[in-house]
Amino acid sequence: MDIQEYKGIFVFVQQVDNKIASVSFELLGKAKELAKDMETEVTAVLLGYNVSGLCNDLARYGADKIIMVDNKALEVYATEPYTHSMCKIIEKYKPAVVLYGATAIGRDLAPRISARVKTGLTADCTKLEIADDGTKNLRMTRPAFGGNIMATILCPEHRPQMATVRPGVMQKIKPIEGATAPVDKFDIEIGPDHQNVEVLEVIKKVSNKMDIQDAKILVSGGRGMGCPENFKLLQDLADALGGTVSSSRACVDAGWVEKDIQVGQTGKTVRPNLYIACGISGAIQHLAGMEESDVIIAINKDESAPIFEVADYGIVGDVTKILPIFTEEVKKAMAARNNA
Amino acid sequence: MDFVLSKEHEMARTLYREFAENEIKPLAQELDEQERFPTETVEKLRKYGFLGIPFPKEYGGQGCDTLSYAMCIEEVAKVCGTTSVVISGHTSLGAAPILKYGTPEQIQKYFVPLAKGEKLGAFALTEPNAGTDASMQQTKAVLEGDHYVLNGSKIFITNAGYADTYVIIAMTDKSKGTKGISAFIVEKDFPGFSVGKKEKKMGIRGSSTCELIFENCIVPKENLLGKEGKGFNLAMNTLDGGRIGIAAQALGLAEGAFEETVKYVKERKQFGKPIAKFQNTQFQLADMATKIKAAQLLVYRAAMAKDTQKVYSEEAAMAKLFAAEVAMEVTTKAVQLHGGYGYTREYPVERMMRDAKITEIYEGTSEVQRMVISSHELR
Numbered sequence: 136m137d138i139q140e141y142k143g144i145f146v147f148v149q150q151v152d153n154k155i156a157s158v159s160f161e162l163l164g165k166a167k168e169l170a171k172d173m174e175t176e177v178t179a180v181l182l183g184y185n186v187s188g189l190c191n192d193l194a195r196y197g198a199d200k201i202i203m204v205d206n207k208a209l210e211v212y213a214t215e216p217y218t219h220s221m222c223k224i225i226e227k228y229k230p231a232v233v234l235y236g237a238t239a240i241g242r243d244l245a246p247r248i249s250a251r252v253k254t255g256l257t258a259d260c261t262k263l264e265i266a267d268d269g270t271k272n273l274r275m276t277r278p279a280f281g282g283n284i285m286a287t288i289l290c291p292e293h294r295p296q297m298a299t300v301r302p303g304v305m306q307k308i309k310p311i312e313g314a315t316a317p318v319d320k321f322d323i324e325i326g327p328d329h330q331n332v333e334v335l336e337v338i339k340k341v342s343n344k345m346d347i348q349d350a351k352i353l354v355s356g357g358r359g360m361g362c363p364e365n366f367k368l369l370q371d372l373a374d375a376l377g378g379t380v381s382s383s384r385a386c387v388d389a390g391w392v393e394k395d396i397q398v399g400q401t402g403k404t405v406r407p408n409l410y411i412a413c414g415i416s417g418a419i420q421h422l423a424g425m426e427e428s429d430v431i432i433a434i435n436k437d438e439s440a441p442i443f444e445v446a447d448y449g450i451v452g453d454v455t456k457i458l459p460i461f462t463e464e465v466k467k468a469m470a471a472r473n474n475a
Numbered sequence: 476m477d478f479v480l481s482k483e484h485e486m487a488r489t490l491y492r493e494f495a496e497n498e499i500k501p502l503a504q505e506l507d508e509q510e511r512f513p514t515e516t517v518e519k520l521r522k523y524g525f526l527g528i529p530f531p532k533e534y535g536g537q538g539c540d541t542l543s544y545a546m547c548i549e550e551v552a553k554v555c556g557t558t559s560v561v562i563s564g565h566t567s568l569g570a571a572p573i574l575k576y577g578t579p580e581q582i583q584k585y586f587v588p589l590a591k592g593e594k595l596g597a598f599a600l601t602e603p604n605a606g607t608d609a610s611m612q613q614t615k616a617v618l619e620g621d622h623y624v625l626n627g628s629k630i631f632i633t634n635a636g637y638a639d640t641y642v643i644i645a646m647t648d649k650s651k652g653t654k655g656i657s658a659f660i661v662e663k664d665f666p667g668f669s670v671g672k673k674e675k676k677m678g679i680r681g682s683s684t685c686e687l688i689f690e691n692c693i694v695p696k697e698n699l700l701g702k703e704g705k706g707f708n709l710a711m712n713t714l715d716g717g718r719i720g721i722a723a724q725a726l727g728l729a730e731g732a733f734e735e736t737v738k739y740v741k742e743r744k745q746f747g748k749p750i751a752k753f754q755n756t757q758f759q760l761a762d763m764a765t766k767i768k769a770a771q772l773l774v775y776r777a778a779m780a781k782d783t784q785k786v787y788s789e790e791a792a793m794a795k796l797f798a799a800e801v802a803m804e805v806t807t808k809a810v811q812l813h814g815g816y817g818y819t820r821e822y823p824v825e826r827m828m829r830d831a832k833i834t835e836i837y838e839g840t841s842e843v844q845r846m847v848i849s850s851h852e853l854r
């Protein structure tokens with residue numbers, strides 16, 4: 136392989152129901168920075184059905200070029216037709232870098248592609264930069280061993296260099312109004328050979344029954360919530376953040392909530408990116424189940440509550456007063472982020 | 476030195492034994508199976524004065540000494556671990572500190588009904604983050620005018636939910652560490668006080684062990700027990716006394732299991748003769764009996780020390796440590812000598828083995844007893 140032949144940064148654009156995932160815009164933003172250091176261009180790769188309407192948005196968020204595959208077989212995400220299409224694109228356009236969001240789709244797709252094109256893939260990166268040693272290799276940094284060490288990984292001899300990137304880590308650019316980008320329509324034949332799996336139905340469920348162990352964001356309530364009705368406040372914040380509600384044992388014992396959302400020694404051990412402990416004192420049996428969370432925010436009216444010893448951020452005050460304000464601010468911030 | 480019990484002690488023991496055999500033993504298995512608190516037995520204990528044995532007559536007690544009290548726990552534990560801990564939780568932990576540290580008013584109002592058995596007592600020190608390290612108290616008591624406001628929780632409290640009067644340890648001034656800890660008398664109906672879930676336990680399953688919850692619980696200022704800041708000493712002193720009760724409980728469990736085993740090995744035949752005829756059985760029984768007697772001497776010595784000496788913490792710690800470990804060993808061997816039958820719930824020895832384990836843990840783990848003993852020896 137002549138790695139010199141491979142040029143440009145490609146971003147796989149994730150769309151579901153013709154709506155582009157936020158992480159794809161974040162990746163375009165990051166790709167733009169990288170492109171500057173590599174002296175190259177950013178190409179958005181858009182797969183789907185009837186998706187041409189999305190092209191302008193991609194341009195506004197930093198795509199210099201767009202490769203679009205519009206095909207009925209790509210209407211709903213499925214591993215095989217998407218992998219096949221991406222491989223064809225890589226074969227034809229020879230990108231130096233391909234980035235994917237580390238979403239359920241990105242994590243499914245990227246390893247398939249890397250195995251087929253025989254190149255390296257770094258999963259779940261939190262930092263990307265271009266080596267300044269003349270090679271212009273992509274330095275991909277990701278947390279390893281459960282976040283205990285940061286590993287910086289290179290793919291020096293194979294192309295494209297591929298990475299999935301954690302949603303929320305990279306910054307979108309401020310949209311360039313009126314920007315356009317040339318769209319290269321690429322027809323790919325997707326035959327029965329590429330569709331061994333048929334999607335019968337996609338069920339969209341409001342994920343309030345999500346297993347708390349899978350949740351990235353947990354909004355957790357303790358006895359300090361005062362009554363089961365106040366769990367609504369937690370749900371509101373969880374909805375605003377796209378998180379899930381969990382609880383201490385005290386609330387399970389009191390019959391406020393089901394046992395399956397109890398965090399702790401005799402409940403579930405969780406390790407979300409964000410754990411918000413509301414009205415939880417921080418008994419050792421509770422801490423045992425959540426202290427490995429990446430970021431812990433505690434809200435408690437008692438400033439000497441042990442939960443503050445493990446919290447990264449703490450608010451001393453009445454949780455029933457703080458939560459509604461918190462939720463409002465989160466909603467505002469989220470809205471700003473989505474419109475940015 | 477006289478190793479013969481006085482006539483009074485002998486008589487008292489006969490009374491305790493008969494009561495235990497007739498009134499407590501028939502219920503023991505049922506209480507364990509159903510994890511049921513022995514409400515009806517407590518009523519009888521009250522009637523016969525079993526809830527105030529070591530307390531002065533003028534306060535409604537029986538006017539007996541600590542040794543009699545220990546013998547009562549011992550006899551009851553022989554047949555039912557659950558009932559023995561209901562008595563000792565009430566007597567040594569719930570009532571004793573009020574007599575020792577209470578004002579005359581507190582004694583009249585709270586202690587007398589406890590000594591008479593009209594009310595049941597409990598003692599709450601342990602918290603989720605403060606077990607062995609009892610100084611890590613998180614429950615707070617803040618003085619506001621004529622009352623204290625308590626906030627926090629306690630776990631593993633014996634007699635919780637059934638007790639009327641609780642001695643609660645709480646922090647009045649965190650900056651002073653153990654010197655900022657105080658004790659309070661809390662009635663079961665005080666606003667802001669509630670009892671949480673009952674723990675599901677391995678043994679002593681009929682006794683109630685629950686969480687206590689204080690949410691802005693209002694405690695009148697006059698319910699401060701002892702001086703502000705002296706709560707840690709009060710708790711440690713109370714536990715010294717309580718340990719004699721637990722040591723006696725452990726002793727009783729070992730004796731009960733031993734008696735059952737002696738009976739069983741004489742009856743059960745294998746290889747054409749009772750298993751008591753095998754030398755292994757005999758030697759096991761010899762070891763068990765010897766250890767039980769050694770434990771008994773330590774327990775009685777600690778009880779006597781409490782009645783005659785000012786300081787008895789080391790004696791109490793030694794008695795609890797040794798008796799608890801003997802109870803564990805003897806009950807385990809008792810199950811072994813019963814063979815497969817010992818593992819079934821038809822026979823009481825498996826229950827005794829489960830009950831024995833807690834004596835190595837509560838009122839200070841065996842490790843704590845070793846700390847207490849070594850600190851005295853190294854002084």
Ligand SMILES: Cc1cc2nc3c(=O)[nH]c(=O)nc-3n(C[C@H](O)[C@H](O)[C@H](O)COP(=O)(O)OP(=O)(O)OC[C@H]3O[C@@H](n4cnc5c(N)ncnc54)[C@H](O)[C@@H]3O)c2cc1C
Binds near residue numbers: 383630686
């Ligand atoms: C065998 C055993 C196993 C256990 N396993 C677990 C387990 O798996 N998980 C678990 O969570 N616990 C477990 N526990 C229980 C644990 O010991 C604690 O009792 C429990 O975690 C306490 O829950 P909490 O923090 O919600 O309540 P509390 O300890 O009562 O704390 C409530 C907190 O809320 C604060 N507060 C009150 N009102 C307000 C307000 N208006 N605004 C803000 N703050 C307020 C208070 O200051 C306090 O800090 C176990 C206990 C035992 C005995």
Ligand SMILES: Cc1cc2nc3c(=O)[nH]c(=O)nc-3n(C[C@H](O)[C@H](O)[C@H](O)COP(=O)(O)OP(=O)(O)OC[C@H]3O[C@@H](n4cnc5c(N)ncnc54)[C@H](O)[C@@H]3O)c2cc1C
Binds near residue numbers: 568599
């Ligand atoms: C059935 C039951 C009834 C109870 N009743 C009451 C009651 O009525 N009132 C009350 O206040 N409490 C009560 N308790 C609480 C009991 O006293 C505590 O459980 C006990 O003191 C041990 O504390 P912990 O469980 O927090 O164990 P931990 O303190 O967490 O100890 C765990 C282990 O570590 C060891 N350990 C801890 N520190 C050290 C050290 N420095 N060196 C060496 N080893 C150490 C301990 O010995 C133990 O083996 C009860 C408990 C039970 C289970």
